[in-house]
Amino acid sequence: MMTVTTLLKEIADVGRDGVRGGYTRPVYSSAETELREWFRAAAHSRGLGVETDRNGVIWAWWGEPQDGALVTGSHLDSVPGGGAFDGPLGVASALSAIDHLRQRGVQPSRSIAAVVFPEEEGSRFGVACLGSRLMTGAIDPDRARALTDAEGRTFADVAAANGLDPAHIGHDPSGLARIGQFIELHVEQGRGLGQCGPSVAVGDSVLGHGRWRFLLSGQGNHAGTTLMEDRRDPMIVAAKIILAVQRLATSTPQARATVGRILPVPGGTNVIASRVELWLDVRHPDDLVTADLVQRINDAAAAAAAEEGCDCVLIEESLSPTVHLDPALRARMALALPDGRVLDTGAGHDAAILAAVVPSGMLFTRNAEGISHSPEEHVEDADAEAGAAVLADVLEALL
């Protein structure tokens, strides 16, 4: 019986980021590939049958692959400089929950599968939950194949280099038919569970969120020979956009809007940038408010660009509506919890993408400080173990 903390210790040094701190494990990088191998080995050591489907989702089967199975898992890829738990906690807990069920002598009435979805963070190819979107048909395969990473490599090329046939990625009805219910355990990315009390809560709604990219272009030039009045500097436009994002989102109740990534080109200290890319993350419970807020941000961006003599283009990269997870499944899951706490989440998850086509549920394990997408993300060992035991309770109840 492997505990969650033992499993996570096995990968504690994989993908450490010496510059940012934390972990940088983009999909199909050497680090995330090493994590995939870790998962396959852990599954094999449990006698689980392992297969990778045409979208790169790894399935570890307890029992024969079959339709209507009970499926649980999460992702292994991370954001740049991410924490140790966002994704891997759900994967390790799935393996540990199977250990728990076996130790209890449970004879499953149907097959159980532990799964790993690729590119949940969208950190390499820009689209969040790319693997589950492909499986559910939520993204056009041609668009997915053409997505590029920061080095200009296409998803088609990278997928092919990792054993997939790019011609066959996309909607997978037979894969979806195998999911009777999907349960994702995830580190809580907020402080809903507080510092004490139950370690685990059931998920209810998953906040809608979108990602956009601003392309700002001006006149690259010399920092010393170009007078201020002669400039068309896209960095000035970027600065005004970032302040407009803060102002407009702050005045929109419940909205969250973030610029966490900006890329000036060429990026020289003594060079006025010729262009700047700037990424925007906007979230709100009401998808119409999200759309309106993005429109107002774009209006402010266009005005700032015009004032500076620059061009400004906004490109939508990824959009997910607010999702309420399956109420009947949520109610059954809550019955298996000591006190049936229910939490909403502001973070996106594969479970929310799958929820459009299969009954999906989530469990959140306490993260006392609530910090995530940061090296400071932390789960106490006792909470991690409690989460896996509760996941086993939920799986047993659903069996």
Ligand code: HGY
């Ligand atoms: O961005 C998110 O909310 C998730 O962590 N992918």
Ligand code: MN
């Ligand atoms: Mn995340």
Ligand code: MN
């Ligand atoms: Mn996650």
